Amino acid sequence: MSVRRVVPDIRSRSFDESRNFYGALGFVEVMNQGWVMTMGSPSNPTAQVTFMGADATAPVHPDMSVEVDDVDAIHEAMVARGATIVHPLQDEEWGVRRFFVLDPDGRVVNVLGHRTEQG
Numbered sequence: 001m002s003v004r005r006v007v008p009d010i011r012s013r014s015f016d017e018s019r020n021f022y023g024a025l026g027f028v029e030v031m032n033q034g035w036v037m038t039m040g041s042p043s044n045p046t047a048q049v050t051f052m053g054a055d056a057t058a059p060v061h062p063d064m065s066v067e068v069d070d071v072d073a074i075h076e077a078m079v080a081r082g083a084t085i086v087h088p089l090q091d092e093e094w095g096v097r098r099f100f101v102l103d104p105d106g107r108v109v110n111v112l113g114h115r116t117e118q119g
Helices: 015-024 071-080
Strands: 003-011 028-032 036-040 048-052 064-068 085-091 096-102 108-114
Touching: 015 028, 015 036, 015 048, 071 085, 071 096, 071 108
Parallel strands: 003 048, 064 108
Antiparallel strands: 003 064, 028 036, 036 048, 085 096, 096 108
16 A cells, blocks of 8 residues: 555635635646645645635545545555544545545544546
């Protein structure tokens, strides 16, 4: 199992203001679904920041996202260790498989993998 990227998830009141501020730091918009927007570094695609309004399917806002190569294996490991899952493992319509888990300090971690096949 490997980690592909780690992204902070920031609750945003205004995507326009966030885009302008982080754009001045050199980030560019790489994804925008209306309720979630990601900005990334043009020179390092894994250096990203995600901004969120209300999550489309989850009842809580994640503090960070961790993209992994095998989300099912990570989910199984978290369940086996008794971690608190606060959003179930599921396929989302925008092409990711994800679940949310609480870390030891109560932070919500969005663990995800991009699906290679839509089904």
